[in-house]
Amino acid sequence: MALVVIEVLFTALAYAGATAAVWRHLARGAAYWHVTALAGLGLVAQIGSLVHLSLQSGMLVIGLGTALSLFAWQAALLLWLFSLRESVGALGLVIYPFAGLCAITALLVPDAHSATEALAWPLQLHILLSILAYGLLTLGAVQAIVLALQHRQLRRRPPSGLFTRLPALQTMEMLLFRLIGAGFFLLSLAIATGALFIDDLFAQHLVHKTVLSLFAWAFFAVLLYGRRRYGWRGRVAVRGALAGYGLLVMAYFGSKLVLELILGQHW
Incomplete structure (x- = not known):
């Protein structure tokens, strides 16, 4: 210890x-x-x-x-x-x-x-894909926050301090959607492989986790489609990224917190 x-x-x-x-x-x-x-x-x-x-x-x-x-x-x-x-x-x-x-x-x-x-290797693969997806989407969420601060700074006055050393808004938005796109791809694979291990949603205490994960997946899917089809950017991109990430955090850590620390159970 x-x-x-x-x-x-x-x-x-x-x-x-x-x-x-x-x-x-x-x-x-x-x-x-x-x-x-x-x-x-x-x-x-x-x-x-x-x-x-x-x-x-x-x-x-x-x-x-x-x-x-x-x-x-x-x-x-x-x-x-x-x-x-x-x-x-x-x-x-x-x-x-x-x-x-x-x-x-x-x-x-x-x-x-x-x-x-x-653990069987297919389950290990599911866990690995989930961790990779969460990591990329975490970076995307942080990037969205930085982008929001950068937008706010530019609306108020000319950039100063740290903001003068950040890349241009277009570059920052491109990085945001690259992170979200890669994370969404891995999240899709994680959800698909996770479905193979579900026997009983209620018995395995997976209802909330599964539903919230699917809602998060849908948020990111709509955001990526809107970016490609309608050129979504700025506040829409930031809010969509943070909303999807919030659902994803609730899906895993919120469910795990309630199950393990309050109910004394686990998946």
């Missing part, structure tokens, strides 16, 4: 350093390699803590805390990888501190109710 505590503390410090480095990069033009190095250390430490927290006595434990930490780690990993090719550093002001907080949450909210033995 002591090792896990050290790993989590190191994770939080590394992500805090990465967040500060992102700020210096955007505000002062400091070198971005500091962000890459510190975030990389945080990613390694966080996955180490996740391994020690989720693998107990030869069983896989995926409780609310570890699921949230794994989900945040994957979003941070995707951001780190994307940042190697193009400037999306502004997202790090949200994603990296969020990942650090989630790592701490996994330590403070352990759960043994979700322990299982070996």
Whole structure:
């Protein structure tokens, strides 16, 4: 347990350093390699803590805390990888501190109710697709928030401070829909593969999760169609992205919170 505590503390410090480095990069033009190095250390430490927290006595434990930490780690990993090719550093002001907080949450909210033995590879594939979809759509939601702030800044006065270093609105919107499109594709695959494991929605406590996931999928489908057919952008794009993401968060974490912490059950 002591090792896990050290790993989590190191994770939080590394992500805090990465967040500060992102700020210096955007505000002062400091070198971005500091962000890459510190975030990389945080990613390694966080996955180490996740391994020690989720693998107990030869069983896989995926409780609310570890699921949230794994989900945040994957979003941070995707951001780190994307940042190697193009400037999306502004997202790090949200994603990296969020990942650090989630790592701490996994330590403070352990759960043994979700322990299982070996999982069949099709179910593992479904879990992997779900995590990847959540990670991409998380980046999309954060991008939507940054885009909304950028629109607000431009309507009030000429850009200043951090906003002068952000890419043009058209570029930011293009990145938003790329993230949503990729996340939607993986979400579609996750829903399709998840349907293979549903025997009884009520007995498996999957009604709310399934319904909300389908509503989220429909939101993103309409948003992508509207973008392609009618050229939706600006407030419509931001609100659609955040609404769909909100439903997705409620589908998984809301359902898991009620089931595990209130009802003492699990999927």
